[in-house]
Amino acid sequence: MAIKNILALVVLLSVLGVSVAIPFPNLDLRYYKSKCPNTESIVRTVTAKYVLRQKSLAAALLRMHFHDCFVRGCDASLLLKSPAKDMERDAIPNLSVRGYEVVDAAKRELERKCPGVVSCADVLSLVARDAVELIGGPWWEVPLGRRDGRISRKSEANLPSPFAGIAELKKNFADKGLNSKDLVVLSGAHTIGISNCGLVNPRIYNFTGKGDFDLSMNPSYVRTLKKRCKPTDFRSPVDMDPGSAKKFDSHYYNAVAQKKGLFISDSALLNDIDTGFYVKAQVLTNGASFNKDFAESMVKLGKVGILTGKQGEIRNRCAFVN
Structure with a gap:
């Protein structure tokens, strides 16, 4: 069946409420079985070397994978760099991305064992999965066979904004073939990692320009944040998930x-029926389905573009x- 006919069928089934997986040519769980059979174990060994020594890298690597996939698709274009500082990694939202050394180290080891075989895009997908699993998160199968992009533009790094409302977020995700459930599930990645006072200060000190705070925030949480973030402090770290970061x-x-x-x-997740539910x-269920849901949404994310x-x-x- 032609790809365009398959996609038309997928759209029809989606309208009817039927869940269906989109096939991707040349993407396979055993893609490197004969070409580089130890790909996954090599990547995991290298990732463990870094993450077990510095567990905060798990959140950084997960974020890196997300930022890559949301611009030009999962093609490792985020990893490219240039003296002109005009690549994706040079865009403001990506200046705080870290963990490149983990991907580079895994790639070097693969090049030593299987030169010219495993893409950086696949390495990044595997590193993100392994980093999460190494700190106690879920494990998921990563279909492999991605190729690396040759284009990376700073101007294209239009990532979902931390200041976005629910309508904008849903559109951001829909544009990538991801639905409301993927939005709320992948937002769950904020269960680990940190941000900084610069991204939260406007919410707690001057939300509407009148020296007020965002009324959608718990007042006690605002007081806690103010103790951490003084009005002129834009650099101190703040836990994404207070009490369990x-x-x-x-x-x-x-x-x-x-x-x-x-x-x-x-x-904003509380401002939509589906994401709020x-x-x-x-x-109510103490996260009964979260690990499974997160794994499924990560597989979908890894197939974007x-x-x-x-x-x-x-x-x-x-x-x-090259």
Whole structure:
């Protein structure tokens, strides 16, 4: 069946409420079985070397994967760099992205064992999965066979904003083939990691320009944040999930339900029937389905805008095109 006919069928089934997986040519769980059979174990070994020594890297690597996939698709274009500082990684939202050394180290080891075979895009997808699992999060199968993009533009790094409302967020995700459930599930990645006072100060000190705070926030949480973030402090770190920022679990939804979402985009999840229901369901069930849901949404994210077959290339070094 032609791809365009398959996609038309997918759209029809989606309208009818039927869940269906979209097939991707040349993307396979055993893609490297004969070409580089130890790909996954090599990546995991390298990732563990870094993450077990510095567990905060798990959140950073997960964020890196998300930022890559949301611009030009999961093609490792975020990893490219240039002296002109005009690549994706040079855009303001990506200046705080870190963990490149983990991906580079895994790629170097793969090049030593299987030169010119494994793409940086696949390495990044595997590193993100392994980093999450290494700190106690879920594990998921990663279909492989992505190719690396040759284009990276700073101007294209239009990522979902932490200041976005629910309508904008849903559109951001829909544009990538991801639905409301994926939005609320992947927002759960905020259960780990940190942000900074600069991104929260406007909400707690001068939300409407009158020296007030965002009324969608819990007043007690605002007081706590003010102790951490003084009016002129834009650099101090702030936990994304207050009380549970180092553990991958469903506690993030408890925080959101208590109006303790750090970003406007976190609080916005309560402003939609579907995402709000999911938040409340995870609180009531103590996150019974979160790990499974997160794994499924990560697989979907990893298929956004992929290059396969003869598209793109297999980079020798992740930071530079061949």
